[in-house]
Amino acid sequence: xxxxxxxxxxxxxxxxxxxxxxxxxxxxxxxxxxxxxxxxxxxxxxxxxxxxxxxxxxxxxxxxxxxxxxxxxxxxxxxxxxxxxxxxxxxxxxxxxxxxxxxxxxxxxxxxxxxxxxxxxxxxxxxxxxxxxxxxxxxxxxxxxxxxxxxxxxxxxxxxxxxxxxxxxxxxxxxxxxxxxxxxxxxxxxxxxxxxxxxxxxxxxxxxxxxxxxxxx
Amino acid sequence: xxxxxxxxxxxxxxxxxxxxxxxxxxxxxxxxxxxxxxxxxxxxxxxxxxxxxxxxxxxxxxxxxxxxxxxxxxxxxxxxxxxxxxxxxxxxxxxxxxxxxxxxxxxxxxxxxxxxxxxxxxxxxxxxxxxxxxxxxxxxxxxxxxxxxxxxxxxxxxxxxxxxxxxxxxxxxxxxxxxxxxxxxxxxxxxxxxxxxxxxxxxxxxxxxxxxxxxxxxxxxxxxxx
Numbered sequence: 288x289x290x291x292x293x294x295x296x297x298x299x300x301x302x303x304x305x306x307x308x309x310x311x312x313x314x315x316x317x318x319x320x321x322x323x324x325x326x327x328x329x330x331x332x333x334x335x336x337x338x339x340x341x342x343x344x345x346x347x348x349x350x351x352x353x354x355x356x357x358x359x360x361x362x363x364x365x366x367x368x369x370x371x372x373x374x375x376x377x378x379x380x381x382x383x384x385x386x387x388x389x390x391x392x393x394x395x396x397x398x399x400x401x402x403x404x405x406x407x408x409x410x411x412x413x414x415x416x417x418x419x420x421x422x423x424x425x426x427x428x429x430x431x432x433x434x435x436x437x438x439x440x441x442x443x444x445x446x447x448x449x450x451x452x453x454x455x456x457x458x459x460x461x462x463x464x465x466x467x468x469x470x471x472x473x474x475x476x477x478x479x480x481x482x483x484x485x486x487x488x489x490x491x492x493x494x495x496x497x498x499x500x501x502x503x504x
Numbered sequence: 505x506x507x508x509x510x511x512x513x514x515x516x517x518x519x520x521x522x523x524x525x526x527x528x529x530x531x532x533x534x535x536x537x538x539x540x541x542x543x544x545x546x547x548x549x550x551x552x553x554x555x556x557x558x559x560x561x562x563x564x565x566x567x568x569x570x571x572x573x574x575x576x577x578x579x580x581x582x583x584x585x586x587x588x589x590x591x592x593x594x595x596x597x598x599x600x601x602x603x604x605x606x607x608x609x610x611x612x613x614x615x616x617x618x619x620x621x622x623x624x625x626x627x628x629x630x631x632x633x634x635x636x637x638x639x640x641x642x643x644x645x646x647x648x649x650x651x652x653x654x655x656x657x658x659x660x661x662x663x664x665x666x667x668x669x670x671x672x673x674x675x676x677x678x679x680x681x682x683x684x685x686x687x688x689x690x691x692x693x694x695x696x697x698x699x700x701x702x703x704x705x706x707x708x709x710x711x712x713x714x715x716x717x718x719x720x721x722x723x724x725x726x727x728x729x730x
Contacts, residue, residue, distance in 0.1 A: 312704055312707035312708070313702065313703035313704030313705075313706070313707045314704060315702075315704075332703060332707070332717075334702060334703060334704055335702070351703075351717065353687070353689075353702060353703060354687060372687070372689075372719060373684070373687070391684075391719055392683075392684050392722075410684070410721075411683075411684070411722065412683075
């Protein structure tokens with residue numbers, strides 16, 4: 288079956304249905320652009336953009352994925368039981384991307400309100416220009432974390448190699464601990480101690496939204 | 505775009521199957537590079553470069569690549585962005601008799617580096633950016649540098665985005681630029697090391713299910729020696 292046929296087949300399923308994709312062999316664009324509330328299991332390693340542009344379904348990959356898993360996700364979940372390559376959850380407006388292993392560089396880049404939960408490490412420039420939403424990293428973060436950050440908040444369980452421009456470490460509040468506990472529970476990350484994560488947010492010295500649109504931002 | 509593949513065989517029993525294993529890898533990178541393609545194959549003491557214009561699968565069939573054996577091969581599928589689509593502009597480039605270079609990405613200061621190489625007596629045959637990088641690496645190695653050091657010099661002297669795969673008669677080396685702008689994935693088993701721009705080029709290799717699959721980190725030269 289072509290990828291187009293697979294996605295058309297998934298799109299035609301009624302809410303509540305479930306589907307399995309076997310032997311994906313690294314194929315790109317599986318389970319993309321779905322708006323129904325179905326469950327899709329991908330049994331094996333998959334390629335780029337898995338679960339991207341979706342607005343509703345729950346997608347699980349039992350393997351690793353390539354670039355941009357869950358890109359521009361609107362709602363629903365994409366769970367990867369292995370590692371993810373670059374740009375995991377890029378530009379996600381809503382929904383949740385869970386990577387149980389490591390995610391490569393630029394995880395959560397330009398996040399717009401979605402939630403990206405990584406059990407392991409993330410690579411360099413993760414959270415780059417992220418505007419809204421949350422990025423939780425259970426392991427270590429690479430260089431230039433949160434560079435040019437807007438209003439996304441990043442929590443890191445392990446070490447941070449370096450912060451990017453305009454990103455700063457802030458005190459962890461009780462609300463943060465509750466938030467992280469909720470996120471770790473959702474993801475099933477037993478190894479994340481909500482009271483012992485580092486909160487990274489924007490120092491707000493780089494961006495000037497309020498200079499536009501009559502200061503109504 | 506462009507796609508790169510490489511297969512470094514550790515198990516001599518696979519040597520007769522080099523071409524048979526490499527061709528599907530190259531074919532699966534056609535979507536990244538449909539306009540021309542090429543391979544460099546190492547068999548015994550010789551390196552053979554075959555490159556041509558057209559679809560990668562057609563080029564492989566035309567030149568009987570699947571029937572060729574050897575201990576190591578690299579390949580490239582090209583989507584030209586900065587110079588003409590001709591056989592001469594296609595990869596791999598061979599700056600030394602036993603060295604082949606394939607590149608996914610682009611260099612922005614290749615004109616300056618080309619001019620500098622000319623002062624050292626090194627001339628390029630085309631206006632292709634990758635040829636400059638290949639001749640630069642070849643020049644360093646011919647001057648006595650270790651291959652890994654020569655590739656690190658690319659980080660200092662050339663501006664651009666790249667995943668580079670460079671082979672000599674004894675070494676197989678991979679390097680990504682400082683930002684890891686271009687993709688690369690490596691699979692290693694007891695029998696082989698395989699590199700490709702995208703995982704699905706590796707998905708049909710024997711024993712891939714048990715391979716250690718990883719992404720090379722930026723600025724680190726990965727080498728395997730025969």
